[in-house]
Amino acid sequence: MEKLDHYKTVVIVQDERCCNEGDAEHPGSATEMSSAVAMEATRRRQRLSSNWGASETTEEPAGQWGRAWEVDWFSLSAVILLLCTAPFLVFFFVMVCDQYQCSVSQPLVELYSGEATLRSIWEKAPSFTWTAAQIYTVWVSFQVVLYMCVPDITHKFLPGYAGGVQDGARTPAGLINKYEINGLQSWLITHALWYANAQYFHWFSPTIIFDNWIPLLWCTNILGYVVSTFAFVKAYLFPTNAEDCKFTGNVFYNYMMGIEFNPRIGKWFDFKLFFNGRPGIVAWTLINLSYAAKQQELYGYVTNSMILVNVLQAIYVLDFFWNEAWYLKTIDICHDHFGWYLGWGDCVWLPFLYTLQGLYLVYNPVQLSTAHAAAVLLLGLVGYYVFRSTNHQKDLFRRTEGKCSVWGKKPTFIECAYRSGDGGLHHSKLMTSGFWGVARHLNYTGDLMGSLAYCAACGFGHIHPYFYIVYMTILLVHRCVRDEHRCSSKYGKDWKRYTDAVPYRLLPGIF
Numbered sequence: 001m002e003k004l005d006h007y008k009t010v011v012i013v014q015d016e017r018c019c020n021e022g023d024a025e026h027p028g029s030a031t032e033m034s035s036a037v038a039m040e041a042t043r044r045r046q047r048l049s050s051n052w053g054a055s056e057t058t059e060e061p062a063g064q065w066g067r068a069w070e071v072d073w074f075s076l077s078a079v080i081l082l083l084c085t086a087p088f089l090v091f092f093f094v095m096v097c098d099q100y101q102c103s104v105s106q107p108l109v110e111l112y113s114g115e116a117t118l119r120s121i122w123e124k125a126p127s128f129t130w131t132a133a134q135i136y137t138v139w140v141s142f143q144v145v146l147y148m149c150v151p152d153i154t155h156k157f158l159p160g161y162a163g164g165v166q167d168g169a170r171t172p173a174g175l176i177n178k179y180e181i182n183g184l185q186s187w188l189i190t191h192a193l194w195y196a197n198a199q200y201f202h203w204f205s206p207t208i209i210f211d212n213w214i215p216l217l218w219c220t221n222i223l224g225y226v227v228s229t230f231a232f233v234k235a236y237l238f239p240t241n242a243e244d245c246k247f248t249g250n251v252f253y254n255y256m257m258g259i260e261f262n263p264r265i266g267k268w269f270d271f272k273l274f275f276n277g278r279p280g281i282v283a284w285t286l287i288n289l290s291y292a293a294k295q296q297e298l299y300g301y302v303t304n305s306m307i308l309v310n311v312l313q314a315i316y317v318l319d320f321f322w323n324e325a326w327y328l329k330t331i332d333i334c335h336d337h338f339g340w341y342l343g344w345g346d347c348v349w350l351p352f353l354y355t356l357q358g359l360y361l362v363y364n365p366v367q368l369s370t371a372h373a374a375a376v377l378l379l380g381l382v383g384y385y386v387f388r389s390t391n392h393q394k395d396l397f398r399r400t401e402g403k404c405s406v407w408g409k410k411p412t413f414i415e416c417a418y419r420s421g422d423g424g425l426h427h428s429k430l431m432t433s434g435f436w437g438v439a440r441h442l443n444y445t446g447d448l449m450g451s452l453a454y455c456a457a458c459g460f461g462h463i464h465p466y467f468y469i470v471y472m473t474i475l476l477v478h479r480c481v482r483d484e485h486r487c488s489s490k491y492g493k494d495w496k497r498y499t500d501a502v503p504y505r506l507l508p509g510i511f
């Protein structure tokens with residue numbers, strides 16, 4: 001194992017342009033790199049580190065940024081636990097609807113009493129089918145064609161929409177990737193075809209997704225594992241950019257959290273953007289439509305709860321595509337590497353667990369009172385407003401370098417300094433007014449309010465649809481802590497000034 005000299009003191013950050021103002025990765029130890037490419041990446045980092053010798057070393061800000069180079073036992077246990085349990089967790093939440101009308105406790109009671117065994121539950125679940133494989137192959141291929149072969153034209157006539165070729169954030173190695181932003185167009189084309197089929201062509205039933213749901217789970221798992229494994233092997237054998245690879249000494253951690261930063265095939269097929277944005281998020285609204293169609297088929301009507309879930313989640317999905325260029329500057333793209341966490345997560349976790357509410361409502365058609373429906377709608381819309389406005393305020397503030405108006409006033413901010421990879425001193429700003437003055441991550445709070453609204457739309461009969469809010473809370477609280485650790489390392493005492501000025505993370509006065 002080799003340790004680079006400056007490991008404890010130098011922060012390797014990069015140019016201010018990355019991730020709004022700058023991104024940073026710390027070249028710590030690189031162990032057991034098994035390919036020549038990885039060795040070369042290490043040598044280059046060593047050369048860089050020796051260039052940043054003692055004279056360039058700074059004590060403030062200092063620390064380690066971004067994804068870990070060395071894995072502590074806690075992270076490793078969490079990674080292995082997730083790798084082993086996550087696929088079964090997804091299966092469990094889908095299976096309980098298929099066999100127990102979405103009761104989470106019933107299978108556990110039956111297992112405990114001996115009425116059911118793991119084997120009997122497994123045998124009752126639908127298996128892989130070639131029909132599902134065909135549907136999924138057509139679906140993914142269609143999304144690949146839309147992503148790769150249909151350049152965006154919507155930005156030419158939709159005012160305010162930033163589509164077409166856009167720059168991503170600067171990678172740790174200093175690259176700025178170009179992306180063809182055509183997600184909104186792909187979503188529109190796909191949904192127009194879905195509508196045309198349902199209304200006129202009748203090539204397939206609109207319930208097709210629901211009708212093949214568990215067999216499709218098999219197919220998505222196959223793709224999820226193939227993609228993650230391919231990305232893992234590719235990072236060793238033919239990385240897109242060797243200097244953006246991050247190896248730890250632990251194979252599980254590498255597999256789960258990824259090695260390559262922006263794996264690509266050719267110039268344009270970007271794994272992160274495609275897998276996060278296309279087969280998963282485009283499908284999200286179609287899956288919900290399929291659930292609504294199934295309610296109509298089974299009961300002859302669609303409940304107001306189903307309509308609420310469809311509408312609120314469609315707003316979230318459309319927001320994602322309308323702001324796809326902004327998404328290039330978020331933590332997913334700026335800091336996370338592409339591994340099982342993103343590859344499998346996008347293929348399996350997202351489409352199956354983000355749509356649990358609609359699935360639940362097929363089996364439990366809840367009709368909400370007007371007051372309940374109005375409260376859910378209000379919570380969902382206020383949550384969306386907070387989420388979008390907070391994200392927008394930061395985007396505007398960073399784009400204009402603070403020369404803008406937030407809540408009718410010039411924004412206040414804390415001036416921060418950090419050092420770049422070449423030792424240069426850079427400046428950045430952390431806003432302390434608007435939503436960013438109320439708490440440090442109100443965008444997450446808004447997201448959580450919206451998530452709670454989806455769950456509350458299902459009434460209070462079962463805990464099954466509430467899994468989503470539990471998961472989102474864990475995800476976003478963990479993300480908040482992870483991001484703050486990185487920012488604290490990057491900005492040092494300036495970050496402390498910021499947290500003194502804005503002391504709460506998600507809920508003013510509480511957390």
Ligand code: NDP
Pocket residue numbers: 018019020021022023329330331332387391394397428429430431432436440441443444447479483487490
């Ligand atoms: P943010 O958009 O909040 O970005 C965090 C970064 O913003 C920090 O690293 C820092 O970067 C910069 N920053 C922090 N504080 C300030 C400030 N006061 N003023 C200016 N810049 C600041 O995080 P994410 O990328 O995680 O989230 C983007 C959105 O995506 C969120 O709304 C989140 O809810 C949503 N999301 C949804 C998920 C889902 O599954 N539904 C999953 C993950 C996210 P710098 O180094 O540039 O200073």
